[in-house]
Every structure is written in structure tokens, then in C-alpha cells.
Amino acid sequence: MLDLLHTTKTHDETRQGEALDMVPTGASNGRKLYIESYGCQMNFSDSEIVASILIDKGFETTKEYKDADVVFINTCSIRENAEQRVRKRLKEFESAKAKNPGMIVGVLGCMAERLKAKFLEEEKLVDVVVGPDAYRDLPNLIEKVDDGNKAVNVLLSREETYADISPVRLNSNGVSAFISIMRGCDNMCSFCVVPFTRGRERSRDPQSIVQEAKDLFNAGYREVTLLGQNVDSYKHAPKVDESGEIVPTVNFAQLLEMVAQVDPLLRVRFSTSHPKDITDEVLHTMARYENICKYIHLPVQSGNSRILDIMNRTYDREWYMERVDAIRRIIPTCGISTDVITGFCTETEEEHQETLSMMEYVKYDFAYMFAYSERPGTLAAKRFEDDVPEEVKKRRLTEVVDLQRAHGLYRIENFVGKVHRVLIEGLSKRSDQDFCGRNDQNTMLVFPKDDRFKVGEYVNVLGESCTSATLIGRIID
Structure with a gap:
């Protein structure tokens, strides 16, 4: 997300x-x-x-x-x-x-x-x-x-999805937009406040989502990101339409396909996936459509099964690794990012090392990394003592960050010398003489402006060099 x-x-x-x-x-x-x-x-x-x-x-x-x-x-x-x-x-x-x-x-x-x-x-x-x-x-x-x-x-609802409201696009570049497909969360991760602040999970009508994507495309937008706390658990129940026909259940893989079919020039992203719910059906749908970006944010949180259990993540180390293997098998070029929490309640040094070994196994493209911070009202705050000293949390976080920097550089260096299809999102923050945009794997590219092209168009960019976070290249025919 x-x-x-x-x-x-x-x-x-x-x-x-x-x-x-x-x-x-x-x-x-x-x-x-x-x-x-x-x-x-x-x-x-x-x-x-x-x-x-x-x-x-x-x-x-x-x-x-x-x-x-x-x-x-x-x-x-x-x-x-x-x-x-x-x-x-x-x-x-x-x-x-x-x-x-x-x-x-x-x-x-x-x-x-x-x-x-x-x-x-x-x-x-x-x-x-x-x-x-x-x-x-x-x-x-x-x-x-x-x-x-x-x-x-502050009343929470089991029905509200705001499906009938057309959002006003704030701070928009006119190219990329978010589409909320569901609200709330039914997962009770012990460290997380979201189920208490956003309520129970409910999915938006798929037709309203597709219509919003069509409206955005017709308004000139060329990329949408489907949003949900756990998009893989999207499920819209059967209903009867205006003609009396029964509209069957729609799951996330089917919704993803429906949005991809709006137009081949509409690029589709989504966030966030949950390791317990992401299916091969979703992966095969991604592989089948060129305009669905080959990128998945798959939060691991910890690489140790015991810690995952007390986090109430409902998967273990082996399950997560199997899902990564499936992604690599079905979508070999897919970028994978993650979230990592260091110093969760009772985490030992050996368990921390398993998180590092998981990172070595996956070699994530990107990561969001945090030292554990107890949140009032969560299951962890009620059940467990926040017993890992702050200096230990910070030291473990530093180790995670240093390792991710190496992996991120490894991934981006592999893009050098390759051609990437890039949607021009705007001008580079550092120079108005350069365009910027992302490739399928969500890596930012910066490349010189070319008068033949404008913001909102697709170009082929050859990656020629990189920093730790940005691929630098030039447009080629």
C-alpha cells in the first residue's frame, strides 16, 4: 500500500x-x-x-x-x-x-x-x-x-466504499491515479492498528471500479494503481443487475483482468498483496497481460516462523518462500518489494538472522524497514512485552538497511544495458531538461527530454548507468 x-x-x-x-x-x-x-x-x-x-x-x-x-x-x-x-x-x-x-x-x-x-x-x-x-x-x-x-x-461501517463518488485528483500529474477497490482489513496482525481504525473488510462493486478506470483513461490518464489493505482478498459477492441477471462473484484476479482490458495503453499496478492470499491465478493474469506491471509488494515482516506466528501473519517462512518461488517461476522478470520489522517482541538474535537470510533468498528490489514500535490497542500491546532494547532494535535495523541497500543496487545494476518500456510521468526533480518515469518493476528512470515525446506517452529507454535508487538512460527508437 x-x-x-x-x-x-x-x-x-x-x-x-x-x-x-x-x-x-x-x-x-x-x-x-x-x-x-x-x-x-x-x-x-x-x-x-x-x-x-x-x-x-x-x-x-x-x-x-x-x-x-x-x-x-x-x-x-x-x-x-x-x-x-x-x-x-x-x-x-x-x-x-x-x-x-x-x-x-x-x-x-x-x-x-x-x-x-x-x-x-x-x-x-x-x-x-x-x-x-x-x-x-x-x-x-x-x-x-x-x-x-x-x-x-468516527462510526465505522460494514458497507461504505464511496463507490459512487468520483474522486478529485489532488496533486495529480495527469498521468497516474489511484483507484480504491476495497476498504478495511480482516487480518488481525498483532502489531497493526488498521483493523481498528479502518474497520472490517468490504469490496467495492467491480463495475464501478472498471468505470472509474475508463473515465481516467478517457481523461488522459495512462496508469492506475488498484488500492486495498489486502487486494488479494478482494471478493465481490454475486448480485442481480438491473436486467435481472445474476452477476457472479468477482475475485481479485478477475478484477485485475477486467481493468487490464479497459485499454492496452492503460498500465495497471496494485498494492498491497498478502503472502497468505496471493494466488497463482493472480500471477498468471499478470503474466498474460502486457499492461499489468510486473511488480508485487509482498510484505514479509520477519523471516522467522515463530515471530510470524506471534505477529499473527498466518503464514510461515516456508509458505512465504514458496510464494516467492511461484512469482519467479510464473513471472521471471517480476520485481518484488517488502516490509520488514526488526526487534518485534521476544525476537532473538538467531531469529533476526533468519530475516537477513530471507532477504538474501529473495534479494528485494525495494523495502520499507522499521524498528518495532508498540501501538496502543493492538493485540501485541495487550499480549506481549515490548522487551527488545531500543539499541538492539536500531542495530538490527541498521543491518537490515545495509543489506537491502546492497540488494537494491544489485537489482538496479541488472537493468543497465537493457531496454525498458517507460511511461513518461513528468520532469525530473533535479532537472527540467530530463524526463522521469518507471519501468514495469517500479524502478525510476531519468532520461533526457526528447521533443518527439511528451508526458503521458510511452517510450523505450536504454538503461546506461545507475545510482542506488535510479536508473539513468536515454530514449531509443
Whole structure:
């Protein structure tokens, strides 16, 4: 569920998203909205839903929070560090609110769901607290604040998928977009707060997903990423359509094929897969369609079976390795990335070494790596003592990071001298004389601009050299 554009990540993947200026679709109410997003891609997708709901009510968006009448921060609760960043950012909003007493400040998302009304007591600056399933209620909640009240809605839903809302694409490059295919999570990994902050798993109607992909393609987008906490468990139950025909169950492999068939020029990615659920059917579908990218994010968390068991990951070391073997067999060119947690409760030095040996076995293209951070309310916090000393966690994390850097460089060096089909996503951050875009395996390429091509088009790029995270090349005919 993370945007893997770099070889290594040693901290929370926290990005700041600023809304773009746009004209409201309905009559303007004269008020400006600013949304800032932190955490996973799902949060950024949710912010696009929030923007759509409020633009429909007459709000305009702004890039500057100081100019806004309503400021929302869409939060992440996956690690303590992420929450601390949100609290720090809220304090930065305080001076703007002092100059504009009518400004409304709200907290959305997972942190709002975890802390609920307590947030209003802890953070006096906050006026609105809204969980991930209550965004439709935002216009009513804003009205309550206008009347001088604080407002909270953190009710979780077993049905809400926002399938009928067309997201407003914030910070879009006009080429790539996210499509949320499901919400919530039924996996109860002992270290994770997501089941408590996003509720039970429910899958969106496949036809609405395909229609969104078609709409994006017709609007000029050439890449979509299908999002879910565990996309492989996507399953939409049978239903009766308007003509009275029964529409059969659709699983993830079938949905992936349906989206791939929208147009051969629409590139399809997805995130995140769960090792216990990813099937050979999904892998064969990926292999069958050229426009489905050959890249899988497959979080391992630990290479030791005992640790995986107390993490409640519901697979063991051997199962994970078999799934990797299947990927390599069915899609030989597939890139694989992962998540790793070091220093989980009771982890021994020998068990840590098994994580390192798993990394040696797979040689991941990318990885997100963290030292274990206990999260209140999780099963691990209730059942286990966080007994690995911080200095040991950090030392083990350093070993994991150093090994991944070597593996990431190994993978990217293998791309040198090969031709890659690349979707031009925009200009390089370092030079407006260079284009950038990713190959099938999600590796970023940088190459000189060519007047024959423009952003949103596919080109063949020969990899000529590399850094530890970027492939450098040139367009060839």
C-alpha cells in the first residue's frame, strides 16, 4: 500500500499533500479548503474523496493553509512517529487560526479513528474529528462547528466504499491515479492498528471500479494503481443487475483482468498483496497481460516462523518462500518489494538472522524497514512485552538497511544495458531538461527530454548507468 520509489525506507512513509486550486462544481460558497495527507496511498485516495464531497458543496481548494477557511489533516496511525508529526503540524496551524478565528481545523483518518473524541480534549485547536467511513457527513459536521460546537463522527461501517463518488485528483500529474477497490482489513496482525481504525473488510462493486478506470483513461490518464489493505482478498459477492441477471462473484484476479482490458495503453499496478492470499491465478493474469506491471509488494515482516506466528501473519517462512518461488517461476522478470520489522517482541538474535537470510533468498528490489514500535490497542500491546532494547532494535535495523541497500543496487545494476518500456510521468526533480518515469518493476528512470515525446506517452529507454535508487538512460527508437 505504499508508493515505492526509493530503494530503502527506514522511517514512516509520510508525505505532505497540498490540494490544487480548482473551481467548485456547484455554486461557490466562498470558502476555501486545504487538505494535507500523511501515510499510505489509501490516505491520499481518501483525501481525493473528501475534496470531491466538499467541492460539490461549493468549496474551492487552495494550496496555502493560511488562506483556507477549512483545514483538514488526513492522518496515519501506523507508527508513533507518524502521530507525533501530525501533532507538530497542528501546532503550526495554530498561528494561522489565531489570525483567522473563523478557521476550522479538522483531523481525518486513522489517527482520528483511534483517538476519537479524546482528540478534542488533547488538541484544543481541533474542531472536527472524522473517521475514514464518515466523510459523507463532513458538510453537516462543518455546519455544527459554524454554530459554535465541536463535531465528531468516527462510526465505522460494514458497507461504505464511496463507490459512487468520483474522486478529485489532488496533486495529480495527469498521468497516474489511484483507484480504491476495497476498504478495511480482516487480518488481525498483532502489531497493526488498521483493523481498528479502518474497520472490517468490504469490496467495492467491480463495475464501478472498471468505470472509474475508463473515465481516467478517457481523461488522459495512462496508469492506475488498484488500492486495498489486502487486494488479494478482494471478493465481490454475486448480485442481480438491473436486467435481472445474476452477476457472479468477482475475485481479485478477475478484477485485475477486467481493468487490464479497459485499454492496452492503460498500465495497471496494485498494492498491497498478502503472502497468505496471493494466488497463482493472480500471477498468471499478470503474466498474460502486457499492461499489468510486473511488480508485487509482498510484505514479509520477519523471516522467522515463530515471530510470524506471534505477529499473527498466518503464514510461515516456508509458505512465504514458496510464494516467492511461484512469482519467479510464473513471472521471471517480476520485481518484488517488502516490509520488514526488526526487534518485534521476544525476537532473538538467531531469529533476526533468519530475516537477513530471507532477504538474501529473495534479494528485494525495494523495502520499507522499521524498528518495532508498540501501538496502543493492538493485540501485541495487550499480549506481549515490548522487551527488545531500543539499541538492539536500531542495530538490527541498521543491518537490515545495509543489506537491502546492497540488494537494491544489485537489482538496479541488472537493468543497465537493457531496454525498458517507460511511461513518461513528468520532469525530473533535479532537472527540467530530463524526463522521469518507471519501468514495469517500479524502478525510476531519468532520461533526457526528447521533443518527439511528451508526458503521458510511452517510450523505450536504454538503461546506461545507475545510482542506488535510479536508473539513468536515454530514449531509443
